[in-house]
Amino acid sequence: MKKGILLPNLISIIIVAIAAVIILLPLLLSRLQESNEKENARILLNRLEGAIKNLEDGVPTPLDMQGFAKISPNTQWVLTAWGKNSPDRPQECFFQSCIYICQKESSNLSEDCSKNGIRRRIDIDNIQVIVKQEIISQTNTFVGETQISSTIAEYNYIKIPENLFEIKLTKTGDTLKIESELPAERILNPDIKK
């Protein structure tokens, strides 16, 4: 083999190797990230499932939950659920109620959960997730006064934080309620100077 032939070959092989590393490393890290977050979601769901199994009928039971550190700041994991008669439930629930922890990416939670979620089927007919949050907004009136209004927003999913959160579980007959309260959020009119 002549030196003149080998050198270009060697350079191109090294370039290919470096390119392979550049391409493979993010893929590898992305795969690790996904599996770590899914494992955390699974642990959280196991804890919730265990608590649901031990519920006494009609007795509200608080449960301490620990969210998990997100590797990517762009992902938002949520806890949600569908009853067995809910028409929009993911098809993976089959004929049962189910609880999901999934990555919320769009306004179609059912589709998001179906695509990228961890699931537990639950033997209770109806499940409701009720999350309340006070929204305090400040706006300017025509006469230049500041008006403060407060509304209660309600969601059917719990955003999983990176630290602690509390939920309240209540099972009454064939219905399970999973309730949580979020800290109040202030929305300031951009015209109002702080």
Add this chain to the structure above:
Amino acid sequence: MKKRGDLSPGFIAGIVILILSMLVLLFFLVRSNLQEGTADEICQTSILTRATTPDVAQRYVPLKCTTKKVCLTINEDCLQLQNEENVMKVKLDTSRPQESADIIEKYIADSTFDCWKMTGQGKLDLFAVPISKNYFENVENYLNLNDPKSSCIICSRLAISEELQNEKSILQLIDVNDYMANTPVPGSSQTYLETLTDRQVNAIPGEVIDRYSDERENKSGTDQIAIIFAQVKSEETWKEGAITGALHGAGFVFGSSYALGLTGKIVTTLPGFLVAATAIAGTAGIKAWNADNHQDFSVGYCGEFTSSETNKYGCSIVTQADWNNKTAINNLCGRIEGRI
């Protein structure tokens, strides 16, 4: 004929295979299922793996630490821990109040000490800033060491059963500070306080107690405490931080230079918590860990972290928090790893 300088295709293929093997090895190192050994060993191994992993991959090494749950009781179970698994029940004898108080002191001291030891005495760089899925999109965030959130591990939860909350004879005798200052660590001739401070401190500085008594005197009691390890990073060195107070972000409550030893270690006592279910016993939401005396013990470190990379500065602390006050814990811990 092979000439000098020629590289065989086999050699080149070897290099490529080597690079790919390194990637695969990295994958398995990070994903290794550290399930062998006791819970403490698993936790410690994961901490060391995390701390020695380069920054770019640090977040992908999970911390496999599980919160220890201890129920201090006379006989019954702790209701606060009824939904928890692997609760250690510690039975106390009402006929021997001093002995029982010593046992409670020992559990608090050991929980704090073990947590501190497990986390590399606060010197290990454990929590990297999260990076974006798109690695080039959030470079600023990645490089920003001054992340305002502190990250935590909840090492232990210690709960007092309802029946023990009424045992004033035991609870009134608890004095954790005294225990830490005068009791040697098992297997050592040094006290907890000396061990935690490299023998720099053998009595808790009065100034520190004075400094924090005002801030903490209004803290209400609780029937469950958590022993928490918290870490925050800073772009400053610990000396600058201690002087300017700039390291006091993210809920850190300990002082600047008061008890800062030569090696950058901090020892503070924060008045609060333990002792006497006396006055409030029997009322709604019985409180056993009280806010009457100087009982709450925290240990911290500010300085350079031991890391796979240099110039990492920040502060670490192991402190106690009221488990029933999640808002306060969340204020201290922007991010919590491990599992409760």
